[in-house]
Amino acid sequence: MNPRGPRNFRATLYVGDLHQDINRAILYQKFSTAGAVYSIKVCSDKATRRSLGYAYVNFYRRTDAQRALDTLNFDVVMGKPMRIMWYEPDPTMRRSTVGNVYLHNLDESICSKALYDTFSIFGHISSCKVVCDEKGKSKGYGFVHFTSQEVAHVAIEKLNGMMFNDRKAFLMPYKTRQDREAEKRQWAEKECEVELRARAQEYTYLLIKNFGEDISNDKLNEVFRQYGECLSYVYLKMIT
Structure with missing residues (x-):
C-alpha cells in the first residue's frame, strides 16, 4: 500500500x-x-x-x-x-440509540448474517450483531441498528414475537444502561407511591385542634374510643 x-x-x-x-x-x-x-x-x-x-x-x-x-x-x-x-467519525452518532433494535430469546442457530438477511428487507442497516461468548456460541440476544427510527419501529411491529427457527424472538427499542436504570428508579418510585396510598386507605387519621389546655392522651382516647378503636393518639403541646 x-x-x-x-x-x-x-x-x-x-x-x-x-x-x-x-x-x-x-x-x-x-x-x-x-x-x-x-x-x-x-x-x-x-x-x-x-x-x-x-x-x-x-x-x-x-x-x-x-x-x-x-x-x-x-x-x-x-x-x-x-x-x-x-x-462514523462523530462519536455522538456512534453512541446514538436512534433506530437501534434489541432482540432477545434468539435461537442459538441464528447468526449475524441471518439477522441481516431477515431485517434488511425493511431498510438500510448500519450494524447488525448476534452477541456470542468467547467460544463463538450465541448468548441468545443481539442488535440490529437501522439508519432510520421509523424503519426500526416498523420492524418491531412486524417481527416482534415471530418464530426464528424454533424459538419466539422478542424485539424492543434498545435502551442504554443509564436509561434502563432511570426507568427502574421510576418504576420503584411508582410502586412505593402505590404502596403508601394503599396503606393510607387502611387507616383514618384525624387532626384535632382548638381544645383546652387540660387535654391529655388519656382524655383523647376516652372521648374518641366511643366511635371505634383508637390505634394511636398523641397530644402535641406547643411550647412558648
Whole structure:
C-alpha cells in the first residue's frame, strides 16, 4: 500500500469481530479484491500490543468501499465472521440509540448474517450483531441498528414475537444502561407511591385542634374510643 493521493474518510469501513491473530496483510488480501485500498489499521492494546478485534480499512474510492461492504460483510476469516459497517467519525452518532433494535430469546442457530438477511428487507442497516461468548456460541440476544427510527419501529411491529427457527424472538427499542436504570428508579418510585396510598386507605387519621389546655392522651382516647378503636393518639403541646 503506497498512498498516492488524499485520504477519503467517506470511503472508510469499520471491520469488527476479528480474530486476534488477523493482521494488516490478511485484511489487505481480503479487501483488495473489492478495489484499491488506501490504508489499513488494526487497532491494538497499547500495553500488550494484542489486537482489540477490530480494524479500519480505507479505500481510495467510496464505490470500492461500498462493494466491499456488500460482498465481504460476514465473510468468515480465521473461523470468525467479519462485521463490516461504515466508519462514523462523530462519536455522538456512534453512541446514538436512534433506530437501534434489541432482540432477545434468539435461537442459538441464528447468526449475524441471518439477522441481516431477515431485517434488511425493511431498510438500510448500519450494524447488525448476534452477541456470542468467547467460544463463538450465541448468548441468545443481539442488535440490529437501522439508519432510520421509523424503519426500526416498523420492524418491531412486524417481527416482534415471530418464530426464528424454533424459538419466539422478542424485539424492543434498545435502551442504554443509564436509561434502563432511570426507568427502574421510576418504576420503584411508582410502586412505593402505590404502596403508601394503599396503606393510607387502611387507616383514618384525624387532626384535632382548638381544645383546652387540660387535654391529655388519656382524655383523647376516652372521648374518641366511643366511635371505634383508637390505634394511636398523641397530644402535641406547643411550647412558648
